[in-house]
Amino acid sequence: MPRLSPPRADALSKATGAERYAFDVLPEGCLHAGAYRPGAALGVAHGRVRGVDASAALAVPGVLRVLTAADVPGPNLHGIMHKDQPVLCGEVIRHAGDPVALLLAETPEALRAGLAAMRADIEPLPGVFDPEAALKRGAPLVHQGRKDGNLLLRAVIEKGKAKAALKAAAVVVRGEFSTPVQEHAFLETQCGVAQMLPDGILHMTLSTQSPFRDRFEIGGALGLDPFKIRIRAPHLGGGFGGKDGATVQCLLGLAALNTGGKPVRMAWDREESILAGFKRHAVRLRCALGAEADGTLTVFDCRMLFDTGAYAHLGGEVMELSMEHASGPYRVPHVRVEGRCVYTNNPIAGAFRGFGVAQASPAFEGLMDELAAKLGLDPLALRRKNALTRGDENCSGVRLTGSTDLCACLDAVAGHPFWTGREDWRKSAPPFTRRGVGLAAVFNGMGYGRGLPDMAIAKVELTEAGEFLVYNAVADMGQGNASAFALLAAQELNQEAASVGLVMPDTERCHPSGSSSAGRSTYTFGNALVRACAALRHKLISRAAMPFLCDTLDGLELEPGRVVHRPTGRAMPLSVLARFLPHDDRICVAEFLMPVAQDISGSARGFMIGFPHLLFAYAAHLARIELDELTGRVRVCDYVCATDGGRVLTRQGFDQQAQGGAAQGIGFALFEDFRLDQGRTLTSDLTRYLIPTALDVPDTVSLAVDGCEDSGPHGLKGVGEVGLNGPAPAIASALRHCAGLRLRQLPFTPERLLKALSKARPAKARRSA
Amino acid sequence: MKVLTPRELPELFAALETPGAHMLAGGTDLLVRLRAAEREGRALPQALVRLDGVAVLRGIVREADGSLRLGAAATHAELLAHPLLRQELPELAAALCELGSPPIRNMGTLGGNICTASPAGDSLPPLMALGAEVELASLAGTRRMALSDFITGPGRTSLKPGEVLTAVIAPPARNFQVRHFEKVGRRGALAVAVVSLAALVRLERGRVAEARLAWGSVGPTVWRCPEAEAALMGQRLTLTALGRVGAIVRENVRPIDDIRASADYRRQVAGNLLLRLAVL
Known part of the structure; x- marks a missing residue:
């Protein structure tokens, strides 16, 4: 039998530095392209472009061309759902990172000198930087001519009678919460290489989560035939949602139209990545949670305000998912959630791991802790009592027919010594220190949701040499889906995992299979792949029947490297069998379409696509922390995640997702404080925007609950996102436990904590117990 | 170049x-x-x-x-x-x-x-x-x-x-019994100090005979506070005494707001950090 949990297929190549990312691609004679974004240097986030002066830049030796909006051949607009973002801005810049020109140069040095020599005349326009102000009458308009002004989308989820239920509830807790912009801060910044070949095909190698959609983004914006664009997506050095949608894509396509057939590279430096890249939406929430006296939840009411920045990008879709998760992984009969997503002149917000859910979890879990305190109930028991289980109807009115094992997650942490020993931990605090343990229950929907088919098409080939090749069509941004595909194929084909080769996403060689996102990659493509492999296995056994002179398929089996006929013990190596078959016959293709919710009893208005979801991953998290009374600094001492991801394919991949999500969530909770002033980013590099280091994140214990999602490949569900949603509420819960603090504004900086502590109780030293 | x-x-x-x-x-x-x-x-x-x-x-x-x-x-x-x-x-x-x-x-x-x-x-x-x-x-x-x-x-x-x-x-500093440094940054590594304090205290029969206190990140250069050093003279390192001196520090220190912290936070913490010298 093949080994069950081999190392990741990319472990060795990445550990030794041999893996070639898009960032590493630098063909002979490659030119360099860079965007000129004048807003940041001029201190203007909203302004009219009166002129672009390229004369000094063109005088720099090695600078070849300076392109402006006038050079863009097509409609010059891109965007996943709404085409509202110019490739190059000709009339107006709407945020400080908007580009007005694209430079082509022979060397990176010439490009930098050219960019430094560019000048633009930008007439400042009144800007709007606060989403509430953006909705006021007379607010400056980010986009002219829209019926709804700065309102991108308003949507409502309504189930039952929330207003009446709030009046009738025995107990109601309320709160206003806010979550900040978050930077993806991937190691590999946005980058790619493009070349127009003589046959008229535009070849691109990109650091992208969505190679198939990119063709349409680029083609649409530049007026090109999308099917004459070929995109390859090697392993990404991180994505987290920030490479879902056009970053360098359209600019690089434009560059390649102007190099006379030479290849051209674009790679943003860190400052440009922070200035112009997509961010997590900042959100304000105002919520009320009502319950009966015994803690049974009856009603949840919430208003959300999303700041999407200068362009729509995925603003509406992120808000929809946030609304769908607003009341938490609980049974709540009466729900009303209203969301508004608003344009401002702030940086563009978009997809980020925990897509809207990370913004909602501090609110629903914060109110659960508040409710537990008010009713004098154990916070874990309160969650257990209300936790969604299979067969329940969730807050959107979806009947949960898939695996729903939140209770098992809660039970796993309930028995953990960090939870049972939480009072000892609190009492053992050294001088000037508070100690606490916090809990959070979280979930995250899988897939695109209704209205957008979540489909993947997998292809697997027996090569002429008798080896298997999987045509992976979903980008691997580091989450390990490519390795999972090799393993799933190996299991289905009864081969050693190391013997299965992988083609990385390539729009010419692979079938369209959607983006690497939404906790769908391994689930959807994996399902398609298992089907394709099953078909290939059956085919190979059938094809072997002829040379084996078998008149039935009984007793024929696929083994590592060969087909055997059990009754006679005869075997044929796959390298021999392969030569019997023409190329087309050595290939199997199969597709999978993710199931969607059928009956929705609740009513929802305003959603276009992507609502609701049927399948969810669940998790319960524990954070054990210390809070220093003199400085307000928090140390996360220990962290535990119990995750329901259905059946676990590999523990390594599963644990890495839980641990990575927790680390990024700890950054969101405590460190990452994206600061803006009038649309200008103050945290403009990684010395100002602080992500946690290895010293700031504890070893995270990852527990898997024993589950199985029947619709998943080998029973699995996607676990890429759920882990990010836990740390902020778990740490808030721990701060409440250790010092009675009620924190509702993220991140929990030392400054905010010291202020909250001084209000709660003046700092005083206590001798250790 | x-x-x-x-x-x-x-x-x-x-x-x-x-x-x-x-x-x-x-x-x-x-x-x-x-x-x-x-x-x-x-x-x-x-x-x-x-x-x-x-x-x-x-x-x-x-x-x-x-x-x-x-x-x-x-x-x-x-x-x-x-x-x-x-x-x-x-x-x-x-x-x-x-x-x-x-x-x-x-x-x-x-x-x-x-x-x-x-x-x-x-x-x-x-x-x-x-x-x-x-x-x-x-x-x-x-x-x-x-x-x-x-x-x-x-x-x-x-x-x-x-x-x-x-x-x-x-110079040699062996006769100082209390030798302390603390950096308050926004994370555990690769962090610019928001406030830091170095303290050398010489005690005679349990009372302060000499105190040298130097703060980082609370002024244009490293900041000394002669008023606080003087106020510590003759004191035992109790929470009460240090708390009183901390208040003197907060009165005298003139920090600024920047991207990492507000002046108020720096002022508060500059005084608080003295409490770490307490002999508990």
């Missing part, structure tokens, strides 16, 4: 005569600034003169009077690996342990940290509290001055053209 690597002091002085030359110690600040200059189209130095090849600028030596002479071009990691540093200058060792990250400590030098003259320079509060001196050399000869006189403002020193910081001299 030319890069020169002298081996001896005379060679170094000659190299510094190169037009447009700039000294390069560890480069952990300078290279970042040069990158920004290039990005913004500002002029770059024509030559960089490396200090790391000059052997006499490295290592730790004990002087006749018991002082320690720390080579200005010694890296933080080299200093930390030296047994004399941890034994005799624990407050400096504590500061260097938290400076940057392992790669930064492998490149950055003590002299570089001093000449950068940032109010957040991690080595500065302990060196100030120790009463350290600097040795400066040029073709004209050698001079010594107090570190507190050498640093004249944020990013400004008394270093003259053609002059090199060759060593830092830390």
Whole structure:
């Protein structure tokens, strides 16, 4: 039998530095392209472009061309759902990172000198930087001519009678919460290489989560035939949602139209990545949670305000998912959630791991802790009592027919010594220190949701040499889906995992299979792949029947490297069998379409696509922390995640997702404080925007609950996102436990904590117990 | 850009005569600034003169009077690996342990940290509290001055053209029983100090006979508070006494708001940190 949990297929190549990312691609004679974004240097986030002066830049030796909006051949607009973002801005810049020109140069040095020599005349326009102000009458308009002004989308989820239920509830807790912009801060910044070949095909190698959609983004914006664009997506050095949608894509396509057939590279430096890249939406929430006296939840009411920045990008879709998760992984009969997503002149917000859910979890879990305190109930028991289980109807009115094992997650942490020993931990605090343990229950929907088919098409080939090749069509941004595909194929084909080769996403060689996102990659493509492999296995056994002179398929089996006929013990190596078959016959293709919710009893208005979801991953998290009374600094001492991801394919991949999500969530909770002033980013590099280091994140214990999602490949569900949603509420819960603090504004900086502590109780030293 | 690597002091002085030359110690600040200059189209130095090849600028030596002479071009990691540093200058060792990250400590030098003259320079509060001196050399000869006189403002020193910081001299401080350093940054590594405090306290029969307190990141240069030091004299290190002195610190300190913290937070914490000296 093949080994069950081999190392990741990319472990060795990445550990030794041999893996070639898009960032590493630098063909002979490659030119360099860079965007000129004048807003940041001029201190203007909203302004009219009166002129672009390229004369000094063109005088720099090695600078070849300076392109402006006038050079863009097509409609010059891109965007996943709404085409509202110019490739190059000709009339107006709407945020400080908007580009007005694209430079082509022979060397990176010439490009930098050219960019430094560019000048633009930008007439400042009144800007709007606060989403509430953006909705006021007379607010400056980010986009002219829209019926709804700065309102991108308003949507409502309504189930039952929330207003009446709030009046009738025995107990109601309320709160206003806010979550900040978050930077993806991937190691590999946005980058790619493009070349127009003589046959008229535009070849691109990109650091992208969505190679198939990119063709349409680029083609649409530049007026090109999308099917004459070929995109390859090697392993990404991180994505987290920030490479879902056009970053360098359209600019690089434009560059390649102007190099006379030479290849051209674009790679943003860190400052440009922070200035112009997509961010997590900042959100304000105002919520009320009502319950009966015994803690049974009856009603949840919430208003959300999303700041999407200068362009729509995925603003509406992120808000929809946030609304769908607003009341938490609980049974709540009466729900009303209203969301508004608003344009401002702030940086563009978009997809980020925990897509809207990370913004909602501090609110629903914060109110659960508040409710537990008010009713004098154990916070874990309160969650257990209300936790969604299979067969329940969730807050959107979806009947949960898939695996729903939140209770098992809660039970796993309930028995953990960090939870049972939480009072000892609190009492053992050294001088000037508070100690606490916090809990959070979280979930995250899988897939695109209704209205957008979540489909993947997998292809697997027996090569002429008798080896298997999987045509992976979903980008691997580091989450390990490519390795999972090799393993799933190996299991289905009864081969050693190391013997299965992988083609990385390539729009010419692979079938369209959607983006690497939404906790769908391994689930959807994996399902398609298992089907394709099953078909290939059956085919190979059938094809072997002829040379084996078998008149039935009984007793024929696929083994590592060969087909055997059990009754006679005869075997044929796959390298021999392969030569019997023409190329087309050595290939199997199969597709999978993710199931969607059928009956929705609740009513929802305003959603276009992507609502609701049927399948969810669940998790319960524990954070054990210390809070220093003199400085307000928090140390996360220990962290535990119990995750329901259905059946676990590999523990390594599963644990890495839980641990990575927790680390990024700890950054969101405590460190990452994206600061803006009038649309200008103050945290403009990684010395100002602080992500946690290895010293700031504890070893995270990852527990898997024993589950199985029947619709998943080998029973699995996607676990890429759920882990990010836990740390902020778990740490808030721990701060409440250790010092009675009620924190509702993220991140929990030392400054905010010291202020909250001084209000709660003046700092005083206590001798250790 | 030319890069020169002298081996001896005379060679170094000659190299510094190169037009447009700039000294390069560890480069952990300078290279970042040069990158920004290039990005913004500002002029770059024509030559960089490396200090790391000059052997006499490295290592730790004990002087006749018991002082320690720390080579200005010694890296933080080299200093930390030296047994004399941890034994005799624990407050400096504590500061260097938290400076940057392992790669930064492998490149950055003590002299570089001093000449950068940032109010957040991690080595500065302990060196100030120790009463350290600097040795400066040029073709004209050698001079010594107090570190507190050498640093004249944020990013400004008394270093003259053609002059090199060759060593830092830390006088013996064995008679101080309380030797403390604390850095408050926004994370565990690679963090600029928001507030830091170095404290040396000499006790006689349990009461303060001498206190030297030096804060980083609360003013344009490392800040001393004579009022607080005076108020500690004759006191026992109790929470009450330290709390009272903390209030004096908060009255006198004049921090600023920046991206890392507000002035209010810095003021509060500058006083709070004294409580760590309490004998509990």
